[in-house]
Amino acid sequence: MGVVLRNLQKVVPLRRARLRRDVDTLRHILGIQKFDLGIICVDNRRIQQINNLYRKKNAPTDVLSFPFYEDLRPGKLPCPLHRDELNLGDIFLGVEFVMNQCQKESLDLHGALTAVTAHGICHLLGYRHETEEEWAEMLQRERYILSEYNRLTGRHLEPLMKAFSPET
Amino acid sequence: MLKSVVRAVGAAVRLSSAAPSAARALPLSCPTLRSPASATIRPFTRSLWMLKNNGASSGYRPKLLSSKVLNPSVSCGCGGLHTEGDKAFGEFLSDEIKEEKKIQKNKSLPKMSGGWELEMNGTEAKLTRQLSGEKITVTFNVNNSIPPNFEEEVEQGQQQKSPEDEPEIVSTPNFVIEVAKQGGKHSLVFDCHFPEDEMSHGEGEEESDIFAIREVSFQPEGDSDWKETSYTLNTDSLDWALYDHMMDFLAERGVDNTFADELTELSTAIEHKEYIKFLEDLQSFVNCK
Numbered sequence: 442m443g444v445v446l447r448n449l450q451k452v453v454p455l456r457r458a459r460l461r462r463d464v465d466t467l468r469h470i471l472g473i474q475k476f477d478l479g480i481i482c483v484d485n486r487r488i489q490q491i492n493n494l495y496r497k498k499n500a501p502t503d504v505l506s507f508p509f510y511e512d513l514r515p516g517k518l519p520c521p522l523h524r525d526e527l528n529l530g531d532i533f534l535g536v537e538f539v540m541n542q543c544q545k546e547s548l549d550l551h552g553a554l555t556a557v558t559a560h561g562i563c564h565l566l567g568y569r570h571e572t573e574e575e576w577a578e579m580l581q582r583e584r585y586i587l588s589e590y591n592r593l594t595g596r597h598l599e600p601l602m603k604a605f606s607p608e609t
Numbered sequence: 610m611l612k613s614v615v616r617a618v619g620a621a622v623r624l625s626s627a628a629p630s631a632a633r634a635l636p637l638s639c640p641t642l643r644s645p646a647s648a649t650i651r652p653f654t655r656s657l658w659m660l661k662n663n664g665a666s667s668g669y670r671p672k673l674l675s676s677k678v679l680n681p682s683v684s685c686g687c688g689g690l691h692t693e694g695d696k697a698f699g700e701f702l703s704d705e706i707k708e709e710k711k712i713q714k715n716k717s718l719p720k721m722s723g724g725w726e727l728e729m730n731g732t733e734a735k736l737t738r739q740l741s742g743e744k745i746t747v748t749f750n751v752n753n754s755i756p757p758n759f760e761e762e763v764e765q766g767q768q769q770k771s772p773e774d775e776p777e778i779v780s781t782p783n784f785v786i787e788v789a790k791q792g793g794k795h796s797l798v799f800d801c802h803f804p805e806d807e808m809s810h811g812e813g814e815e816e817s818d819i820f821a822i823r824e825v826s827f828q829p830e831g832d833s834d835w836k837e838t839s840y841t842l843n844t845d846s847l848d849w850a851l852y853d854h855m856m857d858f859l860a861e862r863g864v865d866n867t868f869a870d871e872l873t874e875l876s877t878a879i880e881h882k883e884y885i886k887f888l889e890d891l892q893s894f895v896n897c898k
Contacts, residue, residue, distance in 0.1 A: 443849060447818050448856075451866035457853035481816060 443477060444468070450484035453536040456551060463555040463590075467562060470589045473518065478565070479531035480558065488535035503542070503601070504557045505533040506564035513567030515578060532561035552598050559586045560601040687897050695895050702892040709885050718878050721871050723863045732883055734875070738863055742791040745862050747784055749872070751880040754782035756805055780876040783823075786864055789830055799859065800824040803873065820869040822855055 444464050448455050460480070468474050483491075485501035493499040509530040510519045521527050536550075539557055543550050560583060568579040583600035591597055721727070725736040725747075736747040755778055781803035789796040804817040826841040844852055859865070 446849070446853060447816055448866065449816070449819065451819070451870060454860065454865070456857050458850060458857050461850055461853050 445477065445479045446482075447480070448482045449487065450482055450536060452484045453482075453540045453550070455482055455536060459551050460554060460558075463551070464558055466590055466593060467555070467559055467586060470586055470593075471562065471566070473529060473562075473566075475527055476519075477528045478562070480534060481531060482534045482536045484537040485535065488533060488538060491533055501535055501538045503535045503538050504561040504564075505535075506561045507531045507533070508565045508567075510565075510567075515567040515569070515575075516582060517567065529562070529565040532558060532565065534558065534561070552596060555590065556583075556587060556598045556601050559583055559590070559598075562586075689897055691897065699892055699896045702888055702895065706885060706888050706892065709881070709888065713881055713885065715878065718882070719871070719874050721868070721875060723868065725863070727875075729879070732879070734879055736872075740862055743862065744787075744789045745864070746787045746789075747864065747872070748787075749782040749784035749876060751780055751782055751876055751883060754780040754876055754880060756781060778877065778881075779873055780880040781873050782876050784872065786859060787828070788862060794830055795827040796830055798826050798828045799855070803869070818856075819866045822852065822859075825855065 444461060446457055446461055446464075448457060460482075464478070464480060465474075468476075468478070488505065489499065489501040491505055492502050495505070507530050509526075509528045513519060519526070519529075534554060534557060536554065539553050540550055542548070543553050563579055563582055563586075568575070568582060570576040570579050580600060587598045587600055718727070721736060723738065725738050728735040728737070732752050733748065733750045738745045783800070783802045786799040786801060787796040788799075800823045801820055802823055803819070804821050822844050824841050824843055826839045828836055828839060
């Protein structure tokens with residue numbers, strides 16, 4: 442199957458082909474091409490709804506991940522027995538939230554979406570950032586992914602994660 | 610036969626307390642379900658064919674038109690058929706038209722953003738736009754543009770919710786986008802639709818794209834007939850990267866999610882307007898005016 446991309450919002454003009462290409466580059470870096478992945482682009486209203494429903498946080502955010510495998514050891518790829526388990530899960534991208542952040546910080550939207558997606562994929566692969574130790578491990582992984590991405594594409598993306606905060 | 614008559618009667622009794630405007634949601638093929646709010650509901654215990662039956666041995670052949678019930682009793686002198694049924698029908702239509710006009714959002718059609726010009730030809734609408742030497746045309750027909758699942762929701766709504774909570778009728782027509790470059794012999798044609806999401810309807814859980822491309826082909830420029838021998842790309846088994854490029858292509862020409870949402874609003878308004886006009890024409894026809 443591959444990457445199922447959906448754009449459910451009309452606030453942000455999105456280049457689907459560009460986003461898909463970047464996600465495919467990330468999958469190649471992580472060696473997860475054989476796994477299916479869902480990327481759903483939503484606006485602030487929708488991501489806030491999902492954030493409230495699943496995390497009891499009534500506010501929009503940049504990304505929410507719904508892993509297919511819930512207890513993976515960070516970075517350990519699943520070994521599915523059946524073809525229909527070749528699935529990592531779904532990532533909801535809060536594109537409106539990311540766009541607002543980009544406008545404040547003068548960043549390129551699609552570059553930011555790629556960094557956010559890398560963060561989301563790390564969650565699908567078992568990475569967490571609830572403790573400082575977990576945060577450091579996830580940050581290291583994101584740095585690796587994005588440095589490889591930058592090397593392959595000539596771009597200069599930075600990890601989404603800045604400083605550890607138990608609230609995020 | 611008896612089972613289906615009983616079910617129809619049950620539905621008719623439920624509907625007698627519904628607002629007249631809700632009658633539009635019911636299938637046109639079941640006229641027995643459309644009881645006017647003010648009519649007395651009589652259960653059909655026998656088929657109409659039995660009205661004049663003199664027994665199984667009588668060799669009776671149903672002659673519906675010879676029944677006393679249907680003898681013309683109202684005439685405007687035109688020589689045409691005018692029955693009590695026609696009179697009741699005309700009165701029903703008068704109420705229905707009044708109710709539909711009350712709920713009509715706007716008498717004038719909503720405007721599309723992005724500089725699209727609208728041309729109407731009966732139930733067919735054509736939106737055109739010029740963009741740096743390219744002409745983009747979007748055509749749709751409001752006939753059969755209301756998804757069949759909507760009718761189930763309205764029936765469910767009548768049982769569980771108050772009239773204020775009834776779902777709105779939304780028209781989501783298939784639409785065809787033609788992109789023609791200056792001097793070109795062929796247009797690039799996209800056959801698009803609004804996918805019906807399997808998960809739920811109108812409950813905020815949709816995860817399909819707002820609109821989707823179904824087929825793509827090159828067709829001769831202008832009003833020439835559709836060329837069946839032109840290769841037609843079906844998106845069902847298409848490479849997804851190619852699909853995304855085509856969606857980006859359309860978005861850059863103004864056909865994006867905003868356009869799709871505005872198109873459904875426009876189509877819904879056109880459909881409602883055409884429905885009211887149809888009811889008025891029907892009323893004139895029945896009343897012989």
